[in-house]
Amino acid sequence: MRHPPGTEEVVHTYGNEAQPRVGFFTDTSVCIGCKACEVACKEWNVIPEDGLVWTGESYDHTSALGANSWRHVAFVEQQVPLRADDDADTDAMRWLMSSDVCKHCTHAACLDVCPTGSLFRTEFGTVVVQEDICNGCGYCVPACPFGVLDKRHLPTAEREEDGRVWKCTLCYDRLKGGHEPACAKACPTDSIQFGELDELRARADARLDKLQKEGWNGAQLYGRDPDDGVGGFGAFFLLLDEPEVYGLPPDPVVTTKHLPEMWRTAAIAAGALVAGVLGAFIGGSR
């Protein structure tokens, strides 16, 4: 078995309807932590309120992406100067903010493991859950290397619990109408940039180059590289520290990368089980 096809092979199957692959470049160096993205996302996608909690973790009271939070602004307070050459002020503090979102991976584990075909690759190369098909089996939840997807436990009009899995759709409905996603539209500093992925990558490279020349501490691109463990993100980031500081995995790998090997192992184990049963008859059939 070959590795499951990536974004390009799938989008190609749309024929005339295929669109250039789009995504987000989230430049956290200009994020001001206003959370307009979180609010715009909730409003546009009619995501229910899931409780108001005071965490005490800087200005972050959303805490993580989930079924009811498709954008999440992380806040990190550090005793680190913003510029690497700034050693005059040892008490310097910096406040990192970053708006996290579904990565719309080139090789998406959630999509690979979905047993109903509810999760699918759109003509824009994005990954979307079809809410009329999802039966809430929950397989995608632990399959995602970023912990993006989750089951919605909130009640609906008809039932005690929604029971389906929800995540960022990259505003599939808005894309269909030729509009940019709600979060990018609402972002006042262009920290969230929407566009064709190739163009975003070029823009990100230029931005990283500039920040590095200016000596910004820890500036790095995350998820830009098409050769990484998930084949590159459709929504990638410019971070100012290591990914784990923002709650992101430093080296995510799509779990189905090892699936051919896993199926082989399963076949051998199944054979061993049969051999074991037959072996139990060696001492006699009674």
Added chain:
Amino acid sequence: MSESITAVGTEMRSYYGRPILKEPVWQPEIPWYFFTGGLAGASSVLGLAGRAAGNQPLAKAGLYLSMAGEAVSPALLISDLGRPERFLNMLRVFKVTSPMSVGSWILATSGGATSLATGLEVLDRAPRLKVLAEAVSALLGAPLSVYTATLVSDTAIPVWHEARRELPFVFAASSAASAGAAATAVLPPADAGPARRLAVGGVAAGSVAMLAMQARLGRLGEPYHQGEAGRYHAISKVCTAAGAVLLSRRARRSRLAAVAGGALVLAGEAALRWSVFGAGFQSARDPKYVVEAQRSRIAKAS
């Protein structure tokens, strides 16, 4: 929050100690299904082997045990769904990239075959068709016993994914032990020889596979010694060992020992499924397993 996590220096760094991965949303139905599905699959193999060897009581026991497991399993799985009324969506596609999709088809097909064989056995009709149905059920029995290991390995959970080379053997052995133990418990000792040997052999093979898995996991395998997963792991070891000793020493002559030993092994194998299940949750909860494994991978590559 884990104590090993701090925000500064060379220690592992994290976002307020919060998890990177989501814990699975699966409920207690799932570890029970690992158990009932494994029991059903291995029982159908044992039953057909008994049929071929001319041990009719064993063949019948294997078939009925398989039927019991196959009857309970879909109910457990459907009950776990967030939208149980949409369970048929599992069969709207077949995806080799999704062990759950492959498993749904295996369970649906083997369930049909086992039901047919059981019906014909009860009615004492169409013996050839019955054996054919038993053969289909047995052919799918081993995959049914093992695919659940592939299913959990095919996630981002470190304690499951990094155990992908050993976990199918742990589940295969556990299924074999369960089937052997259940058949031993329901059969007269005179007919239960192969079942007894399968139970004892399954327990032995399972402990070897478990040791190999833990050696591979190293520090990632910590959850098997902590919390709920640790408790189930300990219960599993004690019950399976005691059951295997009882089965191998006493069950040849004593029906009571056969029932007690079989029950102990079954309890131990159920506990094993619970420990594997719980270890996954514990592994997802602590970001250190994700960050440390990935950081050491990066260090090795550069």
